[in-house]
Amino acid sequence: MSRLQHFGWFLARGFGPQGWGHPFLDWNWRWTEPALYQQSVRELEQAGIELLIIEDAPSLGSPATIDLRVRQAFGGPKHDPLLLAPYLFAATTNLGVAPTVNPAAFLPYTAARQFATLQHLSGHRLGLNVVTDTGSARHFGAAPPLGHDAAYDRAEEWLGALRALWRSWPDDALIADPAHGRYADGTRLEAVQHRGEYFSFDGPLNAIPFTDGEPAIVSPGGSGRGLAFAGANSEVQLALAPLDPESIRAYRARIHEAAVARGRRPGDVKVLFAIQPVLVGSAEEADRLVSASANPDDRALRTIAEKQSSDLETDLTALELDAPIPAGYFGDHVSHGSIARLIGGRDAATTPLREHLAALARLGRLSDGSGFVGTAGELADLIERLGDEADNDGVLFWGDLHPVTVHRMLDELAPILRRRGILRTEFAPGGLRANLQAF
Numbered sequence: 001m002s003r004l005q006h007f008g009w010f011l012a013r014g015f016g017p018q019g020w021g022h023p024f025l026d027w028n029w030r031w032t033e034p035a036l037y038q039q040s041v042r043e044l045e046q047a048g049i050e051l052l053i054i055e056d057a058p059s060l061g062s063p064a065t066i067d068l069r070v071r072q073a074f075g076g077p078k079h080d081p082l083l084l085a086p087y088l089f090a091a092t093t094n095l096g097v098a099p100t101v102n103p104a105a106f107l108p109y110t111a112a113r114q115f116a117t118l119q120h121l122s123g124h125r126l127g128l129n130v131v132t133d134t135g136s137a138r139h140f141g142a143a144p145p146l147g148h149d150a151a152y153d154r155a156e157e158w159l160g161a162l163r164a165l166w167r168s169w170p171d172d173a174l175i176a177d178p179a180h181g182r183y184a185d186g187t188r189l190e191a192v193q194h195r196g197e198y199f200s201f202d203g204p205l206n207a208i209p210f211t212d213g214e215p216a217i218v219s220p221g222g223s224g225r226g227l228a229f230a231g232a233n234s235e236v237q238l239a240l241a242p243l244d245p246e247s248i249r250a251y252r253a254r255i256h257e258a259a260v261a262r263g264r265r266p267g268d269v270k271v272l273f274a275i276q277p278v279l280v281g282s283a284e285e286a287d288r289l290v291s292a293s294a295n296p297d298d299r300a301l302r303t304i305a306e307k308q309s310s311d312l313e314t315d316l317t318a319l320e321l322d323a324p325i326p327a328g329y330f331g332d333h334v335s336h337g338s339i340a341r342l343i344g345g346r347d348a349a350t351t352p353l354r355e356h357l358a359a360l361a362r363l364g365r366l367s368d369g370s371g372f373v374g375t376a377g378e379l380a381d382l383i384e385r386l387g388d389e390a391d392n393d394g395v396l397f398w399g400d401l402h403p404v405t406v407h408r409m410l411d412e413l414a415p416i417l418r419r420r421g422i423l424r425t426e427f428a429p430g431g432l433r434a435n436l437q438a439f
Helices: 023-027 034-047 066-071 081-091 108-121 148-166 224-233 245-261 283-292 298-312 336-343 353-361 376-390 403-410 413-419 432-436
Strands: 006-011 051-054 096-101 127-130 174-177 182-184 193-195 200-202 216-219 236-239 270-275 394-399
Touching: 006 270, 023 403, 034 081, 034 403, 051 081, 051 127, 051 236, 051 432, 066 298, 081 096, 081 108, 096 216, 096 432, 108 148, 148 224, 216 224, 216 432, 224 245, 236 245, 245 270, 245 376, 298 336, 298 353, 336 353, 376 413, 394 403, 403 413
Parallel strands: 006 051, 006 394, 051 096, 096 127, 127 216, 216 236, 236 270, 270 394
Antiparallel strands: 174 182, 193 200
């Protein structure tokens, strides 16, 4: 029997129109109301999923790409996932929830206080998916956007500031002794006077200490600086890489080296690889879907170009399909990982845009390692193999948070994974951190 792995769900659309573009939109769930999400997270928890990460983009993008982002709801509208989190906590008992937060949007003292409040209210199940998106900078002040590495520098200062505020109450400062009429000892609080490159504020924080640890930090960055940030700060790394043992071992090694360099243990960071499988009922159905995707027409390529334009905040639809992407076409604000997913291993200087888009359109089979179309059993085979051969920590399923999506993904898969000893059947007490460190 294989060992247990960790499983999460990445809500790729964010707090936006779940089900849009799919027939199950006619189930008539309202994406602006909590019931849809509460139903879905109950199902996730029942299945043994321990973490939900909610994507977010506070900006609709540049004027040139706003229409591309909202036309098919690829990049907006999105409501604030931090305000959705309390409804999800109320519907579950063990599931960890990690809304996306941007250090540019939250002053440290306000952030530390709000996140501390949610950590207590949730039973210590809050995670924070810390992103360094610089394309939203104009919404938060007049300062020009930071470059890629500088944005990570700011995020590290911000996280350090939050931790200093959370720790401004030593454990012995909270007395809570009714018999002696003493709630707290204010002489023991740390003043916390922070004067940094990006933030200045005074403490201490007006929130009590945590009993089961601080909010767990999630990070998605795939650049060298992003991996270093994860090694230094994160409990979970949202990873994008080829799902073969060699690639996974190499990726995990980089994270572990970064963790050790900052005085942490390799196991302090759980690396969860994102996967968006297409599960079908038979091998024959999988073969049919793969064959049908082999030669995408221009209409299919345009749909993919629109989605990529939203993700990259760069209009690909204005380019010639049969010419390479011009050098320097992507600005500094664009995620290196997003560009890498578009380009793949092809030569950006000579490969026509058509080939990049067609590669994204083509599907492959789970059974031969060429893609992610297959049966629940075939997906379980892959997950089991990655755990056995690459010591993989676990996976993140990628998709909308709609009850139909959740059921299609997990109805057959969860029982198979449990029978093989890969998916948990019970949760550890103590909140999200306890579950992440349980194995």
